[in-house]
Amino acid sequence: MRVMVLIKATKNSEAGVMPGEKLLADMGNFNEELVKAGIMLAGEGLHPSRKGKRVRFSGGKKSVLDGPFAETKELLAGYWVWQVKSMEEAVEWVRRCPDPMPGEDAEIEIRPIFEAEDFGAEFTPELRAQEDRLRAELERPRGS
Known part of the structure; x- marks a missing residue:
């Protein structure tokens, strides 16, 4: 199962x-462990919400709203996308x-990512084919 791991913002991150340097090194080492274990698919830190927009x-x-956004506890400072066997593993x-x-x-916060089978019959063979084409396109190196 894929999960999104959401690092919530704080007053300092906002x-x-x-x-x-120590935290950067510790996080780099943790990310290296995740990659070696085949867990990490993606991950990045995010700029404060003052640099963001909401539509x-x-x-x-x-309508477009400019940051900053008020509720720090509802904002994100970073994320990972992981491939795990279970929520317990995450x-x-x-x-x-x-x-x-x-x-x-x-x-x-850890949230499961929807998979094609979660959508049931509404996710028709045509929609599945479209999804497969898009995923293949995303996996192709840019400019090729």
């Missing part, structure tokens, strides 16, 4: 406080993670 959809209209990996926000309370 203020743009950058991680120190709101309401009543058929779209939890065990998160338990091994270095503290992502030293000196502050931190929270990491």
Whole structure:
């Protein structure tokens, strides 16, 4: 199963406080473990929400909101995408993670990613073929 591992933002991450050398090294080592174990598919840190935008959809209209966004506890500071055998395995990996926000309370959320079979009959053979084509295109190196 694939999961998205969400590192929640804190006051410091939203203020743009950058991680120190020790945390960068510890996270680099943790990421290396994840890659060697075949767990990590992707992962990145995110800039503070003041550099972001939100697009709101309401009543058929779209409006753009500029950051920063108020509720720090609902914002993200980074993410991973992992391939794991179970949610329990994902939890065990998160338990091994270095503290992502030293000196502050931190929270990491783990959410399963939908797979094709989760959509049932509504995900028709034509839609599955389209999804397969898109995935193949994404896996191709850019410019080829």
